[in-house]
Amino acid sequence: MARYTDAVCKLCRREGQKLFLKGSRCYTNKCAVERRAYAPGQHGQGRKKVSEYGLQLREKQKARRYYGILESQFHKYFLMAERRRGVTGESLLQICESRLDNVVYLLGWASSRAQARQLVNRGHFNVNGRRVNIPSYLLKAGDVIALRTGELETDGMKNIIEVNGGRPGPQWLSLDAQAGEAKVLNLPSRDQIDAPIQEQLIVELYSK
Numbered sequence: 001m002a003r004y005t006d007a008v009c010k011l012c013r014r015e016g017q018k019l020f021l022k023g024s025r026c027y028t029n030k031c032a033v034e035r036r037a038y039a040p041g042q043h044g045q046g047r048k049k050v051s052e053y054g055l056q057l058r059e060k061q062k063a064r065r066y067y068g069i070l071e072s073q074f075h076k077y078f079l080m081a082e083r084r085r086g087v088t089g090e091s092l093l094q095i096c097e098s099r100l101d102n103v104v105y106l107l108g109w110a111s112s113r114a115q116a117r118q119l120v121n122r123g124h125f126n127v128n129g130r131r132v133n134i135p136s137y138l139l140k141a142g143d144v145i146a147l148r149t150g151e152l153e154t155d156g157m158k159n160i161i162e163v164n165g166g167r168p169g170p171q172w173l174s175l176d177a178q179a180g181e182a183k184v185l186n187l188p189s190r191d192q193i194d195a196p197i198q199e200q201l202i203v204e205l206y207s208k
Contacts, residue, residue: 089199
């Protein structure tokens with residue numbers, strides 16, 4: 001599977017805001033966006049007039065990078081969102097939020113979405129009692145996500161939870177920290193999604 005292997009801080013600088021791609025480093029003064037608040041490259045500090053299409057494209061790229069999704073899969077999610085009832089943009093974010101790797105990150109079991117994908121790939125989690133190692137697995141209301149037996153006792157997971165355990169979880173997830181288990185209460189509404197994304201611009205881009 002193709003994946004981005006360059007420095008992820010470049011992606012945040014290109015979008016002009018923090019996308020929280022590097023875990024705890026994003027919350028310190030070492031964050032690249034705070035140190036160099038301009039786009040990477042020799043022309044990064046130049047002023048450029050952005051067209052309407054450019055704004056729409058940047059918003060789509062920002063959403064992809066925020067969730068760590070490649071173009072083909074992101075477009076597939078848009079087509080899925082179009083077929084759902086309701087507002088297409090909100091449905092698109094709802095699909096992205098309900099990915100297993102994203103939920104693992106939101107629960108504080110990983111420092112970043114990239115680390116969450118790695119942990120899921122290695123089979124550290126069960127969904128409804130069955131091992132799932134597919135980061136893009138889409139969760140539904142009522143699904144139960146749990147760390148596999150013994151995972152809570154490992155030094156690696158203890159360190160992750162110690163660093164990220166104080167991060168407030170979203171209202172649509174119910175977490176039992178001591179049991180290492182969580183339940184999807186419902187799929188998130190737009191006001192429960194804390195993503196710095198203007199989804200309507202993405203809809204306009206794909207609707208051209």
